[in-house]
Amino acid sequence: MNADNLTLSKRILSIDILRGIVMIIMALDHTRDFFHVGAMTGDPLNPDTTTGMLFFTRWITHFCAPTFVFLSGLSAYLSAQNKTPGQASSFLLKRGLWLILIEIIVITFGLTFNPSYNFIILQVIWAIGSSMVFLALASRISYKxxxxxxxxxxxxxxxFNLFPTPTDSSDGLILKIFFTASGTVVPLSANHLIGVFYAILPWTGVMFVGYGVGAWYKKGYAADRRQRNLLIVGLLTVFVFISLRLVNIYGDPAPRKEYHDFFKNLLAFFNVSKYPPSLLYTAMTLGPAMLFLAFTETLSNWFTRITSVYGAVPFFYYVLHFYLLHSLLVVIFFATGHTAKEIVQVPFLFRPATFGFSLPIVYLIWFCVVSSLYLPCRWFKRYKETHRQWWLSYI
Incomplete structure (x- = not known):
């Protein structure tokens, strides 16, 4: 292996390590949704009612979606280096539309286990797919x-948070879907709804920035220069978050609430909006993500080898973990004495509002689920490395 290939493999490894870590942490939030006793009835980020451990359990997962979307943009740039502009744009368009379809059909069913699709859930895969469609168009203009x-x-x-919502229902709906969605429910019929939980364009911005950072990873770009760039931009991004949060005027839909209690003030400081991802939320999460990339360029140990396996097959892992969690939920649902009368719930079947366990049990289930997915992910990673079927580029 020559020096260029060695450097490239290390760069890709650092990306896979970060992506693997956020995929593992992401499963914690979904495990909490399915199995924590208060997941359906309380807000884990409310300083007035939460505990330190519950707040951390939810807050740490804030890093997952923006990092994943950012790295999707970065990977799109690297993938485009092996294609003509037309080929790269066509692939992004097709993959984006395919991801939207997968969100509607495969991910929604994994979340709800409802074969009637009474409630279609549009979340991060929807946002990534939509953003790829926009990236397919914008990348034909120029990198800049x-x-x-x-x-x-x-x-x-x-x-957009500074202006009133349009009174016209159609204009207001478009604004919500593209900019301000935080749980917008769109009725299709009396029994069928669509829940838009990820506004498109704020996430498109994150993907586009990741695409821009991708230029630092192209072949021939000096490693020390890339690390310096990541370090400087990462620190500046963290500084933007801290500064704007202290000023408390712009960058989040709701101003920071102040308490006469140090611990609650600390929680409130970090409690920023994910729906939609505010500037403060994006800065709080992507700053550390870039710093992590800067410091793990050449890192290699048992932990990075494990996490990079998950990071190398993120979509495969993402789909499997939902189906495994929900299947486990069905087993525990009946094992704990619940009956068929309690199956139908909104939006998740087999998930009564009062069902669930304490936080330590949630962590135990999370650990078991993530561990059980290691071998399937390792197998699929090796399969992708040794096979060249066209459909592998979509998974």
Missing amino acids: AVLIIGLILVFGHDL
Whole structure:
């Protein structure tokens, strides 16, 4: 292996390590949704009612979606280096539309186990797919156009919070879907609803910024320069978060609430909006993500080898973990004495509002689920490395 290939493999490994870590942490949030006793009845981020451990359990998972979307943009840039502009744009368009379809059909069913699809859930895969469609268009203009649009979206979309929502229902719905969705429910019929939980364009901005950072990973780019860039931009991003949070004027839909209690004030400081991802939320999460990439460029040990396995097959892992969690939920549902009369719930079948366990049990289930997925992920990683079927690029 020559020096260029060695450097490239290390760069990809650092990306896979970070992506693997956030995929593992992501499963903790979904395990909490399915199995924690208070998941359906309380807000784990409310300083007035939460505990330190419950707040941390939810807050740490904030890093997952933005990091994953950011790395999707970065990976899109690297993938485009082996294609013509037309080929790269066509692939992004097809993969984006395919991901939207997968969100509606495969992920929604994994979440709800409802074969009637009474409630279609649009979350992060929907946001990634939609953003890829926009990236397919913007990348045909220029690399700089993608980066500039991304920065404008990330820094500027919170301006919509300063203006009243349009009174026209159709205009208001469009604004919510593209900019401000935080649980927008769109009725299709009396018995069928769509829940839009991820506003498209704020996440598109995150993907576009990731695409821009991808240029630092192209072949021939000096490793020390890349690490310096990641370090500087990562620190500046953290500084933006701290500064704007202290000023408490712009960057989040709701101003920071102040308490006469140090611990509650600390929680409130880090309690920023994910739905939609505010500037503060994006800065709080992507700053550390870039710092992590800067410091793990050449890192290699048993932990990174394990996490990189999950990071190398993120979509495969993402789909499997939902189906495994929900199947386990069905088993525990009946094992704990619940009956068929309690199956039908909204939005998740087999998930009564008062069902669940304490936080330590949630962590135990999370550990078991993630551990059980290691061997399937390792198998699929090796399969992708040794096979070249066209459909593998979509999974």
